Amino acid sequence: MKLKFTALCLIAASTFTGLAHANPTDIAKANKCFSCHSLDKKIIGPSYQDIAQKYAGQAGADIKLADRMRKGAVGVWGSAPMPAYPDISDADLKTVVKWVLSQ
Template identity: 50%
Template structure:
């Protein structure tokens, strides 16, 4: 029984942050244009993670794109600024996006 509870606690401690950040992405309407694993209007988060994998400053760059928008990074469709996301939330979202794996 103790082993089962320990295993469950370990799973929840790993899954909870990922789910919380996905919930944040949903609450900030990020999922209207993005998906974790497929392109919608914008790129899939897994594609973004692959593009920026191992790059220094990637989280800061993505956080800035989230707040201020971007243009020409993924093609002709611009990403509008998301004024409802503050700097802490943008950084949390950027780190979550970068943690997505193919």
């Protein structure tokens, strides 16, 4: 009985852990990021490539971007406001920020 329970726990844990490693573009789409951003062209906000280029090599860039996504921002790239996304999970936020900075 203990073996079956342990096996079920391991299966459930591996399934749950897999959710935390979702595809960053799927996370961005689910949070409507592509409404204002694209990979290589400015829409309302800068392209992901422009963001990556601006912050390349800057210590703490990931923390800065995560904070702006979580709380929103205005004036960084012009007058268009970046809306806040307070409900995005920490894991999803980290995944998207890492992906944006890798462009």
